[in-house]
Amino acid sequence: YYADGLSFEQAVQTALNQVIGTYGIVTMCSDEPNKLVAASHGSPLVIGLGEKEYFIASDASPIVDHTRNVIYLxxxxxxxxxxxxxxxxxxxxxxxxxxxxxxxxxxIEEIEKGEFPHYMLKEIHEQTTTITDTMRGRINLEDGTAHLGGISDYLDRIENAQRIYITACGTSWHAGLMGKYLLEEYSGIPVHVEYASEFRYRHPIVNSETVVIAISQSGETADTLAAIRKAKENGALTLGICNVVGSSISRETDCGIYTHAGPEIGVASTKAFTAQVTVLFLLALCFGRKKGVSHSSGKKFTKALLNIGNQVQNVLYNSDAILEVAKSTVHAN
Structure with a gap:
């Protein structure tokens, strides 16, 4: 298209309108070396805005050392x-x-290893802080309940839902399994947990009386995004639980709750999983108090939640002893 006389931008745009699939791309043209064209379709792109300079990446982590101002395509x-x-x-x-x-x-300090030999160990030890950050400002001990501002405008619709689906992938799916037990017990609403890759391709019973909760650390999981879009097409209310502010899931869901776990670099999820489960506890508490859980039970629930961080810290204090146990059992059959 460029050879046919279209401008650089027009050629890229015309070509992209014929592309089927997902992409996040940056293109250059040798005839216009001072120009870049970037585009997103199903794959995240973050644009960092500096002083007379720009940074383009798939997430904010590589950008934060250069600028804190970003635009999400x-x-x-x-x-x-x-x-x-x-x-x-x-x-x-x-x-x-x-x-x-x-x-x-x-x-930038949050994405450095510090004194730890690798990110996974660092993030395991950050769980106490993560749990505290996830609950900060959300628990009302006096009333024995949780306040979740990101979903407050939709609470009535959530409480009156006929069914709830939790959809996610990988570790987030396992968090959803825990959420099923909590939400069914405290809300009295049937909860189904499904892999997003299954949910998006079958025909679940989803309508305007359905709430679909999508869980994702990054907020960019492709199958989970596709599941959200399918749910919205069928009239469901979508609620996102994710960690990354400004991510695709946080933008595309009707309402949501951030986990505030901080960047998770390790591939095996640790603190992000803990934060997701913490949010699901808060959600169950919020539902429960509105569905008939007594004030005294609510206060007992909140006290237990507020003590979880200390219990996690007690486990971490025993890291050396746990390491010795691990060494003695690592080759056991």
Missing amino acids: DEGEMLTIDENGHEIRSISDDTVINKISTEIEFS
């Missing part, structure tokens, strides 16, 4: 950067899109 958007600044347009119809930048909440 949404599905089907194209960004052009040149010496005059940047412009965002729709890939499909060329509509100009105005976006306000957001500030990255975590710091």
Whole structure:
């Protein structure tokens, strides 16, 4: 298309309108070395805004050392950067899109290993702080309940739902299994837990009286995003539980709750899982108090939640003893 006379941006846009599948790309043209064109469809792109400089990545972690101001490209958007600044347009119809930048909440120190030999051990030891951060400002000990501002406008609809689906992948799916027991016990609403990759391809009973809870650490899990879109097409209320502010799931769901676990670098999830389970406990407490759980039971619940961090810390204090047990059993059959 470029050879046929279209401009660099027009050639990229025309080509992308014919692409089937997901992508997050950045393109350059040797004839216009001071221009970049980036585009997103089903794959995240974050644009860092610096002083007369830009940074493009799939998430905010590589950018935070250079700038804290970012723009998240949404599905089907194209960004052009040149010496005059940047412009965002729709890939499909060329509509100009105005976006306000957001500030990255975590710091560079949070994505460094510090005194630990690897990220997984560091993140295991961060669980006490993570649990505290997840609950901060959300527990009302006096009333024996939890306040979740991200879903407050939708509480009536959630409480009156006929069924709840929890959809996720990997470790987040396992958090959902725990959530099923909690939510069914305290809300009295039937809860089904499904892998997002299964949910998106079958025909679950989903309608306007259904709540679909999507759990994802990154907020970018492709199958979970597809499950959300399927649920919304069928009229369900979608609720996201994710860690990354500004992620696709946080933007596409009707309401949601952030876990505030901080960046998780280790591939095997640790603190993110703990934070997800903590949020599900808070959600169950919130539902339970509105569904008939007594004030005294609610206070007992909140006290137990507030003590979890100390219990986790007590386990971590015994790390050396646990290491010796692990060494003695690692080769056991």
